[in-house]
Amino acid sequence: MYFNKNLLWVKVLSWRCALGCCCMHTNMAEPMELLCWGGDWDLPSVHSDSLIVLAYAKFSGAKLAVKSIDWTWRTITASVPQLHYEGSTVTEPAQILNFLRKQAEMKLYIQLYLLSATKSKMTPTCQKKIKTRITELEKGSPPCRFNADYELTAKQGADTMAYIALLEEKLRPALLHTFWVDAENYVNLTRPWFTSHSPFPLNFFVPGRQASLALSRILLTKAESPLLNITEVEGKIYSEAKECLNLLSHRLGNFHFFFGDTPTSLDAFVFGHIAPLIKAPLPSGQLQKHLNQLDNLCQFCNTILKNYFTDASAEKRMDCSLTAPHDPVDANLQKLTQLVNKESNLIEKMDDNLRSSPQHRHETKPSARASERNSPLLSKH
Amino acid sequence: MSLAAEAFVSQIAAAEPWPENATLYQPLKEDQILLSDSASSLAVQTFLRMCGLPVLVSCRANAEYMSPSGKVPFIQVGNQVVSELGPIVQFTKAKGHSLSDGLDDVQRAEMKAYMELVNNMLLTAELYIQWCDDYTATEISRPRYSSPYSWPLNHILAYQKQWEVRRKMNVIGWSGKSLEQVYEDVSQCCQALSQRLGTQPYFFNKQPTELDALVFGHLFTILTTQLTNDELAEKVKSYTNLLSFCHRIEHTYFKDRGRINAA
Numbered sequence: 250m251y252f253n254k255n256l257l258w259v260k261v262l263s264w265r266c267a268l269g270c271c272c273m274h275t276n277m278a279e280p281m282e283l284l285c286w287g288g289d290w291d292l293p294s295v296h297s298d299s300l301i302v303l304a305y306a307k308f309s310g311a312k313l314a315v316k317s318i319d320w321t322w323r324t325i326t327a328s329v330p331q332l333h334y335e336g337s338t339v340t341e342p343a344q345i346l347n348f349l350r351k352q353a354e355m356k357l358y359i360q361l362y363l364l365s366a367t368k369s370k371m372t373p374t375c376q377k378k379i380k381t382r383i384t385e386l387e388k389g390s391p392p393c394r395f396n397a398d399y400e401l402t403a404k405q406g407a408d409t410m411a412y413i414a415l416l417e418e419k420l421r422p423a424l425l426h427t428f429w430v431d432a433e434n435y436v437n438l439t440r441p442w443f444t445s446h447s448p449f450p451l452n453f454f455v456p457g458r459q460a461s462l463a464l465s466r467i468l469l470t471k472a473e474s475p476l477l478n479i480t481e482v483e484g485k486i487y488s489e490a491k492e493c494l495n496l497l498s499h500r501l502g503n504f505h506f507f508f509g510d511t512p513t514s515l516d517a518f519v520f521g522h523i524a525p526l527i528k529a530p531l532p533s534g535q536l537q538k539h540l541n542q543l544d545n546l547c548q549f550c551n552t553i554l555k556n557y558f559t560d561a562s563a564e565k566r567m568d569c570s571l572t573a574p575h576d577p578v579d580a581n582l583q584k585l586t587q588l589v590n591k592e593s594n595l596i597e598k599m600d601d602n603l604r605s606s607p608q609h610r611h612e613t614k615p616s617a618r619a620s621e622r623n624s625p626l627l628s629k630h
Numbered sequence: 631m632s633l634a635a636e637a638f639v640s641q642i643a644a645a646e647p648w649p650e651n652a653t654l655y656q657p658l659k660e661d662q663i664l665l666s667d668s669a670s671s672l673a674v675q676t677f678l679r680m681c682g683l684p685v686l687v688s689c690r691a692n693a694e695y696m697s698p699s700g701k702v703p704f705i706q707v708g709n710q711v712v713s714e715l716g717p718i719v720q721f722t723k724a725k726g727h728s729l730s731d732g733l734d735d736v737q738r739a740e741m742k743a744y745m746e747l748v749n750n751m752l753l754t755a756e757l758y759i760q761w762c763d764d765y766t767a768t769e770i771s772r773p774r775y776s777s778p779y780s781w782p783l784n785h786i787l788a789y790q791k792q793w794e795v796r797r798k799m800n801v802i803g804w805s806g807k808s809l810e811q812v813y814e815d816v817s818q819c820c821q822a823l824s825q826r827l828g829t830q831p832y833f834f835n836k837q838p839t840e841l842d843a844l845v846f847g848h849l850f851t852i853l854t855t856q857l858t859n860d861e862l863a864e865k866v867k868s869y870t871n872l873l874s875f876c877h878r879i880e881h882t883y884f885k886d887r888g889r890i891n892a893a
Contacts, residue, residue, distance in 0.1 A: 403825040404825055404826060404828070406825065407822035407823070407826045408740065408743070408826070410747055410819070410822045411740065411743035411744045411746065411747040411822065411826075414743065414746040414747035414749075414750040414751065415742060415743040415747075417746075417750060418750055419746065462801075465801055466801045466802070469797060469798045469801045470798065470801065470802060492742075496735075496738070496742060497739070499735040499736055499738075499739050500736055500739045500740070502736070
């Protein structure tokens with residue numbers, strides 16, 4: 250009786266989830282819409298932040314309806330990339346990735362709950378915890394974090410945050426300079442591209458506005474005093490960017506992706522930053538020359554483009570998924586079964602996520618936390 | 631400094647050993663220094679202690695203006711002046727003292743990445759709380775920052791600094807964040823640091839590095855500084871291994887001065 254009632258609840262939830270949830274296996278009634286800049290130079294988008302979101306969506310199998318803002322008034326009004334879903338809007342690559350991850354996590358918990366309902370290996374307390382977590386996710390709290398990528402360990406999640414901070418701090422100023430401030434590149438490549446992709450009369454304003462934003466960002470964050478001008482800062486930001494690229498190359502080594510064989514959010518961020526630098530036909534690109542010498546990063550970028558963004562491979566994957574819809578589902582459930590059988594690891598990890606979520610922390614007093622951590626998993630109700 | 635000037639300075643630096651009268655300059659400890667400056671200054675002091683290099687701490691009201699980059703703290707060694715932790719680490723390396731020599735390339739990449747994480751999240755959050763939160767800015771930051779000066783200079787300088795910081799926050803996209811979001815970011819950062827540290831004594835197991843100095847500087851200052859509310863300190867306190875990390879470094883490197891007096 251207990252199981253039937255809960256099964257019904259989960260079925261309703263998963264039906265609602267299936268309507269809007271991004272997942273490979275359910276049919277989408279209303280896909281999520283992503284606004285971003287259009288593509289060129291063999292890339293799906295020329296804009297770094299949009300590339301990050303597009304790459305992550307491909308990695309996680311999320312179905313996004315990509316709408317380019319080229320030749321619309323959104324070139325000046327919208328902050329790109331932007332995700333629209335069920336009336337709500339999410340901007341900034343980090344927030345969008347969190348949102349996509351939340352959808353994927355919800356799907357995982359639901360499948361796990363379904364599995365637990367059919368196999369009685371899971372204790373009722375664990376089931377209750379999973380149910381609580383699903384309800385929390387549905388309500389939209391607590392917020393997900395980078396280290397909530399469930400396929401990564403805690404340390405790898407922390408590393409992700411650190412490397413993303415490194416990219417933002419060291420590489421982004423040099424990228425902004427290469428595309429928007431360097432006179433030769435701006436006049437010969439960036440400005441013509443953005444002018445030709447904006448409607449009249451915005452084509453007079455859009456590139457200039459982006460360029461001044463880029464310049465002010467570089468000067469405010471990197472110029473050490475208001476008296477320094479851009480030429481003195483140039484040397485510093487390029488040397489920092491080259492160092493950053495070297496560090497990334499050392500970290501990647503000979504692997505396909507940064508954390509093993511499957512791509513994660515860090516791979517999406519790195520791809521978004523370096524792909525325009527590799528592919529754009531820049532007239533004067535000292536950073537590009539430096540990057541071309543780092544073979545493993547170029548290889549990384551080309552691998553992602555080949556496997557996730559070319560139409561041929563996309564068609565092949567779509568065919569597979571249409572003709573055999575049940576196989577991926579079964580494979581995933583099998584994988585989940587294995588996870589459930591290693592119950593202690595997974596539940597502990599989910600329990601850690603629950604414990605470390607800020608909402609959970611607010612409910613418990615700080616002094617009681619130490620004892621709580623040591624008490625057995627199942628004693629808390 | 632341009633690259634050529636930096637290389638030149640490194641060469642000169644390598645020529646002389648570390649003198650006895652090296653001095654570190656920071657704003658006045660009791661009245662003027664703010665949370666972010668105090669954190670940076672403590673990080674540099676910790677780093678120099680870890681290297682075993684003696685340095686005298688001197689508090690000046692105009693330290694910010696004396697500094698070559700406009701940021702505190704800065705050290706004067708012989709006839710050279712170097713500011714901020716990054717250049718100071720390079721400078722001491724040129725003199726032959728380094729904490730991160732034992733690390734391989736991947737570990738060095740990780741260390742730099744984590745240092746950027748601390749700078750990106752913790753330092754920016756500290757600046758935000760000090761200058762973009764109206765209550766804190768009015769009650770604490772502006773009065774303290776302008777305390778050595780008389781009217782009307784104190785008003786002008788305080789508002790100028792606030793405007794500068796708010797512009798910077800605007801450009802990096804933090805101006806749209808609410809205070810709760812900033813606290814959440816601090817919590818995320820602390821969680822990442824806590825997970826990286828795990829149960830090890832230092833971030834790269836046995837030897838302290840500049841990352842340990844930086845993290846200690848920021849966390850200790852957050853824990854011991856009195857702001858308008860205690861929420862920031864509470865966020866840090868919830869990670870027990872970070873607390874024990876701070877205690878350990880304080881006892882190891884600062885025991886001769888008793889407890890460090892924080893502003």
